[in-house]
Amino acid sequence: MNLKIALLSGDGIGPEVLAQAVKCLQSVETTFNHHFTFSPALVGATAIDQTGTPLPDETLELCKNSDAVLFGAIGDPKYDNDPNAKVRPEQGLLKLRKELGLFSNIRPVRVYQSLIDRSPLKKEIVSGVDFTIYRELTGGIYFGEKKINEKGTVASDLCEYSEKEISRIAHLAFKAAKSRRKKVTLVDKANVLESSRLWRKVVTRIGESYPEIELDFLFVDNAAMQMILNPSQFDVILTNNMFGDIISDEASVITGSIGLLASASVGADNAMFEPIHGSFPQATGLDIANPIAAILSAAMLLEHHGLIEEAQAIHMAVENAILNNVVTPDLNADSTLGTDYVGDYIANSI
Amino acid sequence: MNLKIALLSGDGIGPEVLAQAVKCLQSVETTFNHHFTFSPALVGATAIDQTGTPLPDETLELCKNSDAVLFGAIGDPKYDNDPNAKVRPEQGLLKLRKELGLFSNIRPVRVYQSLIDRSPLKKEIVSGVDFTIYRELTGGIYFGEKKINEKGTVASDLCEYSEKEISRIAHLAFKAAKSRRKKVTLVDKANVLESSRLWRKVVTRIGESYPEIELDFLFVDNAAMQMILNPSQFDVILTNNMFGDIISDEASVITGSIGLLASASVGADNAMFEPIHGSFPQATGLDIANPIAAILSAAMLLEHHGLIEEAQAIHMAVENAILNNVVTPDLNADSTLGTDYVGDYIANSI
Numbered sequence: 245m246n247l248k249i250a251l252l253s254g255d256g257i258g259p260e261v262l263a264q265a266v267k268c269l270q271s272v273e274t275t276f277n278h279h280f281t282f283s284p285a286l287v288g289a290t291a292i293d294q295t296g297t298p299l300p301d302e303t304l305e306l307c308k309n310s311d312a313v314l315f316g317a318i319g320d321p322k323y324d325n326d327p328n329a330k331v332r333p334e335q336g337l338l339k340l341r342k343e344l345g346l347f348s349n350i351r352p353v354r355v356y357q358s359l360i361d362r363s364p365l366k367k368e369i370v371s372g373v374d375f376t377i378y379r380e381l382t383g384g385i386y387f388g389e390k391k392i393n394e395k396g397t398v399a400s401d402l403c404e405y406s407e408k409e410i411s412r413i414a415h416l417a418f419k420a421a422k423s424r425r426k427k428v429t430l431v432d433k434a435n436v437l438e439s440s441r442l443w444r445k446v447v448t449r450i451g452e453s454y455p456e457i458e459l460d461f462l463f464v465d466n467a468a469m470q471m472i473l474n475p476s477q478f479d480v481i482l483t484n485n486m487f488g489d490i491i492s493d494e495a496s497v498i499t500g501s502i503g504l505l506a507s508a509s510v511g512a513d514n515a516m517f518e519p520i521h522g523s524f525p526q527a528t529g530l531d532i533a534n535p536i537a538a539i540l541s542a543a544m545l546l547e548h549h550g551l552i553e554e555a556q557a558i559h560m561a562v563e564n565a566i567l568n569n570v571v572t573p574d575l576n577a578d579s580t581l582g583t584d585y586v587g588d589y590i591a592n593s594i
Numbered sequence: 595m596n597l598k599i600a601l602l603s604g605d606g607i608g609p610e611v612l613a614q615a616v617k618c619l620q621s622v623e624t625t626f627n628h629h630f631t632f633s634p635a636l637v638g639a640t641a642i643d644q645t646g647t648p649l650p651d652e653t654l655e656l657c658k659n660s661d662a663v664l665f666g667a668i669g670d671p672k673y674d675n676d677p678n679a680k681v682r683p684e685q686g687l688l689k690l691r692k693e694l695g696l697f698s699n700i701r702p703v704r705v706y707q708s709l710i711d712r713s714p715l716k717k718e719i720v721s722g723v724d725f726t727i728y729r730e731l732t733g734g735i736y737f738g739e740k741k742i743n744e745k746g747t748v749a750s751d752l753c754e755y756s757e758k759e760i761s762r763i764a765h766l767a768f769k770a771a772k773s774r775r776k777k778v779t780l781v782d783k784a785n786v787l788e789s790s791r792l793w794r795k796v797v798t799r800i801g802e803s804y805p806e807i808e809l810d811f812l813f814v815d816n817a818a819m820q821m822i823l824n825p826s827q828f829d830v831i832l833t834n835n836m837f838g839d840i841i842s843d844e845a846s847v848i849t850g851s852i853g854l855l856a857s858a859s860v861g862a863d864n865a866m867f868e869p870i871h872g873s874f875p876q877a878t879g880l881d882i883a884n885p886i887a888a889i890l891s892a893a894m895l896l897e898h899h900g901l902i903e904e905a906q907a908i909h910m911a912v913e914n915a916i917l918n919n920v921v922t923p924d925l926n927a928d929s930t931l932g933t934d935y936v937g938d939y940i941a942n943s944i
């Protein structure tokens with residue numbers, strides 16, 4: 245298969261970890277006889293520094309003309325805590341999602357049994373946790389009308405959803421549940437929000453066409469509790485943009501290994517794959533960042549294009565590295581192995 | 595002191611636990627020579643069943659004319675999961691908050707060292723946790739304009755905040771931090787929301803008049819992670835209505851003893867005190883519900899009216915009960931002691 249892949253390394257440790265993902269994809273190319281082309285482009289704080297905008301037009305064009313986007317991380321402390329900043333790295337990411345129509349953010353959360361002691365939760369609680377979150381990514385309060393009055397004393401954000409926006413991601417969630425444990429949990433706040441009541445109505449109706457899937461509902465405040473009390477109850481979680489942002493970050497830490505979690509952002513014509521960890525500015529250039537989340541993002545990319553066996557090969561190489569303790573210091577405090585070394589090791593064992 | 599207290603027991607276990615709080619207040623009356631009058635009124639599903647509305651006018655009137663409201667719990671499964679329900683118990687609670695102007699919800703979260711093993715988190719992580727959440731309670735997306743188009747295909751909720759709404763609760767949070775560890779953490783989503791940027795601006799400015807208080811900022815997704823990874827970093831958390839709903843419920847379970855947590859909802863002229871647990875319908879009438887959260891809500895009521903020593907007496911009686919293992923089965927699986935027994939024990943040791 246030929247695949248054109250846009251490489252958006254972004255800020256902080258983004259470039260370092262993405263380089264390891266590329267090594268693994270190149271290893272897959274050779275082993276399975278595919279042809280991948282990689283085209284780098286600017287995004288985030290790096291792009292602001294060099295071009296004045298967090299998402300240059302060329303970057304957007306490149307992404308639109310690629311089969312997939314591999315994304316590193318964005319964010320730089322110098323743009324945080326400045327409520328008056330006119331340009332922010334995050335705007336690049338939000339615009340990219342919107343322009344590429346990436347309406348569904350998919351985050352698998354799985355506990356690695358050999359790393360279970362790293363979880364902040366008790367072993368009995370996280371053991372066996374294995375679920376996937378479907379977060380709506382191009383609607384809701386993120387993209388609704390924003391207002392501030394002239395005096396700057398009243399500000400607002402509109403959370404709006406249409407039936408169409410809800411149903412397209414709901415279908416993806418139900419389909420995913422089919423090949424899993426057959427349960428979808430809608431997380432909303434239908435006891436307070438009109439938009440949540442629309443979610444509940446639409447998702448309930450769609451659920452009727454998936455009779456083999458159990459559908460249940462949790463208010464978001466309760467979901468935030470259940471994530472800690474009993475996360476193994478979840479199979480597929482479906483939720484809106486804002487609740488998904490919060491719940492999926494909460495979910496990412498219960499496993500104890502945020503450096504292992506990948507995500508896919510999928511639309512009708514495009515898809516983007518990225519580690520869920522951030523740009524981790526303090527670690528930049530130190531060769532200590534864990535490359536596994538980026539490498540598993542590459543595996544999701546392959547899977548998305550139907551290259552199941554190839555994705556499986558990456559998963560096995562990663563598990564092999566973990567079992568043999570070829571990991572960065574975040575997974576094993578005694579480790580002296582670096583990002584690059586671990587990347588090579590995984591790429592070579594594919 | 596004379597205090598007129600409105601008793602809104604509500605649904606499920608509400609009446610049972612509130613009865614224990616009243617016993618304790620009566621014990622304080624005798625011991626410290628005060629005069630409290632208790633006036634019961636309907637709210638929630640019980641009120642819907644008996645009057646057709648979750649907040650009858652007489653209840654609202656009574657609350658307005660009282661010095662404090664003691665609230666049990668609301669919610670009944672028969673009103674959940676019905677997106678088309680015209681009347682819901684929650685509406686009663688929201689209307690009560692709005693009409694009484696209870697703009698600040700205050701939730702202390704503290705780990706009882708003797709109960710630390712009950713936490714779903716590892717001991718090292720929760721040990722010593724002691725913070726308070728200030729959640730804005732009468733603004734934001736809860737009360738902003740709600741719309742649904744005629745076809746029922748597009749729905750929206752408006753999240754709006756004014757400088758005034760932000761500053762009045764911010765002052766309470768800073769003042770609280772003064773007599774604590776002198777740190778306020780604002781939880782928002784200023785990298786995406788206009789209303790959050792207003793929060794950041796207003797709170798930063800107010801912070802300047804409290805130079806002894808350290809002010810820091812966390813995006814809500816990060817806050818949801820930090821609550822699990824390192825909750826002892828928090829002293830006073832300040833946040834909006836929606837984020838507060840999620841973060842404070844998440845916070846309530848990390849201690850492992852949600853049955854011990856009380857809250858106050860405070861406005862300019864009124865104040866309401868309630869356990870943070872729900873109506874727990876399955877336990878209704880079984881004499882197994884933990885009365886401590888309700889009892890500690892009564893302590894917060896006394897404290898609010900300047901009766902510090904009296905509140906302290908309740909706290910000591912509660913700690914004594916826990917130390918002597920006079921607790922309901924949720925805190926000790928071997929316990930056969932009931933709600934009423936534990937309530938009597940605590941009231942008698944005041």
Ligand SMILES: CC(C)[C@H](C(=O)O)[C@@H](O)C(=O)O
Nearest residue numbers: 334335337338489785786815
């Ligand atoms: C950087 C930020 C705008 C973004 C979001 O809130 O969506 C991030 O938190 C994420 O979850 O990808």
Ligand SMILES: CC(C)[C@H](C(=O)O)[C@@H](O)C(=O)O
Nearest residue numbers: 435436465684685687688839
């Ligand atoms: C019952 C519900 C409307 C309420 C809220 O969301 O505020 C509850 O969850 C709470 O936190 O008191």
